[in-house]
Amino acid sequence: MTGEMKKGRFGKFGGQYVPEIVMPVLNELxxxxxxxxxxxxxLAELRKYYMEYAGRPTLLYYAEQLTKHYGxxxxxxxxxxxxxxxxxxxxxxxxxxxLAKRMGxxxxxxxxxxxQHGVATATVAALFGMECxxxxxxxxxxxxxxxxxxxxLLGAEVVPVxxxxxxxxxxxxxxxxxxxxxxxxxxxIIGSAVGPHPYPTMVRDFQSxxxxxxxxxxxxxxxxxxxxxxxxxxxxxxxxxxxxEFKDDAxxxxxxxxxxxxxxxxxxxxxxxxxxxxRPGVLHGAYSYLAxxxxxxxxxxxxxxxxxxxxxxGPEHSMFHEQGIVKYVGINDQEALEAFQLLSRLExxxxxxxxxxxxxxxxxxxxxxxxxxxxxVTLSGRGDKDVQQVVKALGEEI
Amino acid sequence: MTRLENKFQELKNSGKKGLIIYITxxxxxxxxxxxxxxxxxxxxxxxxxxxxxxxxPMADGPIIQNASYQAIKNGMTLSGxxxxxxxxxxxxxxPLVAMGYINNILNFGFEKLSGAAREAGLDGFIIPDVPHxxxxxxKVACQKQGLHLIEFVTPGTTDERIGETxxxxxxxxxxxxxxxxxxxxxxxxxxxxxxxxxxxQQSAVPCAVGFGIGSPDAAVxxxxxxxxxIVGSAVVKExxxxxxxxxxxxxxxxxxxxxxxxGR
Numbered sequence: 140m141t142g143e144m145k146k147g148r149f150g151k152f153g154g155q156y157v158p159e160i161v162m163p164v165l166n167e168l169x170x171x172x173x174x175x176x177x178x179x180x181x182l183a184e185l186r187k188y189y190m191e192y193a194g195r196p197t198l199l200y201y202a203e204q205l206t207k208h209y210g211x212x213x214x215x216x217x218x219x220x221x222x223x224x225x226x227x228x229x230x231x232x233x234x235x236x237x238l239a240k241r242m243g244x245x246x247x248x249x250x251x252x253x254x255q256h257g258v259a260t261a262t263v264a265a266l267f268g269m270e271c272x273x274x275x276x277x278x279x280x281x282x283x284x285x286x287x288x289x290x291x292l293l294g295a296e297v298v299p300v301x302x303x304x305x306x307x308x309x310x311x312x313x314x315x316x317x318x319x320x321x322x323x324x325x326x327x328i329i330g331s332a333v334g335p336h337p338y339p340t341m342v343r344d345f346q347s348x349x350x351x352x353x354x355x356x357x358x359x360x361x362x363x364x365x366x367x368x369x370x371x372x373x374x375x376x377x378x379x380x381x382x383x384e385f386k387d388d389a390x391x392x393x394x395x396x397x398x399x400x401x402x403x404x405x406x407x408x409x410x411x412x413x414x415x416x417x418r419p420g421v422l423h424g425a426y427s428y429l430a431x432x433x434x435x436x437x438x439x440x441x442x443x444x445x446x447x448x449x450x451x452x453g454p455e456h457s458m459f460h461e462q463g464i465v466k467y468v469g470i471n472d473q474e475a476l477e478a479f480q481l482l483s484r485l486e487x488x489x490x491x492x493x494x495x496x497x498x499x500x501x502x503x504x505x506x507x508x509x510x511x512x513x514x515x516v517t518l519s520g521r522g523d524k525d526v527q528q529v530v531k532a533l534g535e536e537i
Numbered sequence: 538m539t540r541l542e543n544k545f546q547e548l549k550n551s552g553k554k555g556l557i558i559y560i561t562x563x564x565x566x567x568x569x570x571x572x573x574x575x576x577x578x579x580x581x582x583x584x585x586x587x588x589x590x591x592x593x594p595m596a597d598g599p600i601i602q603n604a605s606y607q608a609i610k611n612g613m614t615l616s617g618x619x620x621x622x623x624x625x626x627x628x629x630x631x632p633l634v635a636m637g638y639i640n641n642i643l644n645f646g647f648e649k650l651s652g653a654a655r656e657a658g659l660d661g662f663i664i665p666d667v668p669h670x671x672x673x674x675x676k677v678a679c680q681k682q683g684l685h686l687i688e689f690v691t692p693g694t695t696d697e698r699i700g701e702t703x704x705x706x707x708x709x710x711x712x713x714x715x716x717x718x719x720x721x722x723x724x725x726x727x728x729x730x731x732x733x734x735x736x737x738q739q740s741a742v743p744c745a746v747g748f749g750i751g752s753p754d755a756a757v758x759x760x761x762x763x764x765x766x767i768v769g770s771a772v773v774k775e776x777x778x779x780x781x782x783x784x785x786x787x788x789x790x791x792x793x794x795x796x797x798x799x800g801r
Contacts, residue, residue: 156639156666158596159689160716162698302602303592312595319596320717322693421640421666422593434614435644436592 147336150461152454155335157424161315164322169337171242176344181241185234185345192266193222193229195348199356199515204485209505215360216488217353217517219377226491226520227346227377228259232328234345236263239326246270246325250314252279252307253445253493254286255520256330261295271295274314276305282445286524304439307449311423331374332453335424339379339453346380353515354384366512367504368393370519371497372467373409373447375456377519382465383455392466394504395456396496398442399469405432409440411452412460412467419457427454443472443532446493446520474499476532479522491520492529541632541660541685541708544583545743545764554799555765556581556756556792557745559636561588561604561773562621563613571624573781577772578631580785581792583765586663588773589618589637596665598720600770604777615641615650619657626658634687634708636663639671647678654684661685661708669702676705687711690736692728699732703740710736711767714748714759720770721751730762753794760795 147153155165175181189195198218206214219227232249239247247264248271251257257273264271273290277299280287290297298317303309311329318327332342357365368385370378372395385391400408403416411417411428420429422437430438430450442448459465470478475492478499483489490498497516504514522529530537538546548555558577562570574585590608594601618635625633635654642650642664654662661684667675669688679686685708690699693716702710714729715722726746733744746759747767759766768791775784 154671155668156671157668158665158713159668159694160596160691160713162668162670163693163695302599303606308593312593315595316598316718320715322716420643421638423595424666426643429640431640431644433644435641436609437640 149339149455149458152419152425152427152457153336153339154426155424156421156426157335158319160319161322165335165337167242171238172337172341175238175241181237185237188233189230189348193233195222196352197221199353199360201360202486205482208481208485209501211510212505212508212512212514213361214501215513215515217349217381217515219349220488220490220494220518220521224259224262225523226255226259227349227380228256228330229262230348230380231330231342231345231376232256232259232263235326235328235341236267236269239269240267242326244324244326246272246321247328248272248274248314248317248325249328249330250274250307250310251330252310252449253524254279254283254290255446255524257295257297258286258289258293260328261290261293264295265293272298272317274298274300274310274317276300276307276310278305279307279310279445306439308422308437315423331376332379332455333374333423333425333451339425339455342376343379343383343455346376347383349377349380349517350382350384353381357513357515361513364513365391365515367391367508367514369396369497369500369514370517371396371447371493372412372452372456373449373493374451375453377517379453379455381517382459386459386464393464394500395465395467396500397467397469398444398447398496399471400441400443401472406438407441408469409442409448409450410469411450412456413469422451425454427457428452428460443475443528444492444496446491447496468500470496470499474502476529479529488518489522489526490518491522492525494519539660539683539685540630541584541634544632545709548583548764552800554760554763554795555583555745556795557584557586557765557767558582558772558788559586559588559767559769560776561590561601561608562618563590563608563611564604564773564777567611567613567617570621573776574625574631575629576781576785577788578629580788582631582788584632584634586634586636586767586769587618587621589615589635589641591638591641594638596718598718598770600774600777601719604773607777615645619653619659622657622659632660633658634661634663634685635659639664639667642675647675651678651682651684655682659684661687663687663711665689669698669705689713690732692716692732694732696735699735700739703736706740706742709743709745709765710740712744712746712763714746714750717748719748722749724749724755726759726761733762753790756791757794757798760799
């Protein structure tokens, strides 16, 4: 009931709203993915790179100090921040680059906002000797200079995007345009569980290793007891990777935490599912919830976190939202910044500002839980990249 | 027969190639578009595509992207496009198709829009981010109102997909000249010509070639196998960077070149 109803659809969400030019290559990708996602050799190679290169399985860490802080329950952190390149994005980048190689592509392209997915893509391109172009809005290039330099160091070409709002959504459109002109030799590694079919399914599958490991690890830790799962949602790839394994476990309550930014006004947050202001529409190839104005123009959204300020969301999340399988909530900049500092101080772990949104929801959740309940928060990335911005937000100077 | 079908019949009877001109609604300002369309007709356009501006036009190159952003700033909306159609219909029966992205269409509602479009005097829609697979509901809504939903083929469209497209296509088939987005460049038309020949075997629906055509010479080359050529970015560039006069001069030149080569 919670799976795809028809090809490329999650209930009524998803689909392939792309120019005809892209259709043949999407069909080629779909066929290749269907073949290799069942191919034992492909899966074994992916597992090998997960283990030997990315650093999987990641730890499920019992956050004792954080648990003490809230005074009850048991809080665990799924440590995707410990992966190579510092975030869950590498899970997907590795899967897609292995697929691109088998499809005989010589170049990979990617869009990036904060730069994490760009770095992950540049990394796997370096590893497999592929050409790499990363599309990035000029506004983001200015905000994320360190990641821009990392990508260049890894041999990627960073292509500045000046059109529209010069941020992630425009970088995505520009990557699609480039792809349309170079379909023969280029694979587009979309960074989140968004875009036209088969991307949302493929990205979800590559990220689902997070949830599968949680299920395994929680058995050892609590004998399998798990009551709450928390993950942050921008496009929603770490969240879908966390939730998918547990989609049919009604006793595991799942919370997708979106960025409530600086307030509820339109354009001040990135709450695609948890704000009453958004409704379904089509952006970048999929029908899903979308921040848009009354004429159907996509709104530029805001969050302190560059990884969460995307106006769309993965179509499977839209289905989970409407079916009530996951509850989507908002955490504002201030709450996220407090959680960022709290985890740093209590556990000696500096979380990504994105992941800090999921952590911040603990302050709302924990007062309502029972004494012995078990919570797992997916720590999607580490916060080194955010330190400068947080310093600025706190009004301090280095 | 619809205005669009009549026009293609008329072109066929006279042995001429059709000239389809794309203009983004709302540039250089919201009030100017209707007049531009009427002038384009005078200059030799057979059919006009009115661009519905969208915030994220992924099939368009920089010229039409920028025109779209400018048009949105100028307050152009889908309702505004219908208003322009009504204005044009006061004095002209030139076939008009609206070209835009699915989100604006969805947002308006298929049923409501197709009814309002017919009433305003629009003849159809071109929605580049709706491939054949996703076109069903919109197609039905358009057909109910006697409107065309134009379908696409490209140099990469497989034989199987050409076959499927030909079963439902009407009005004309938009033949994309090259893999990529809109915008003027030098193009080898042999790939799309082969697709057009393939379409001809299965469908009597007229074929119009578009993307990349910016000069009279290019239009003549592009029209070889086709019934019509579509010129967008080159015209929009003249409107945005020069003036309406420059755009109309280009349209006249295109018309003359096509007629010199293919006219009776």
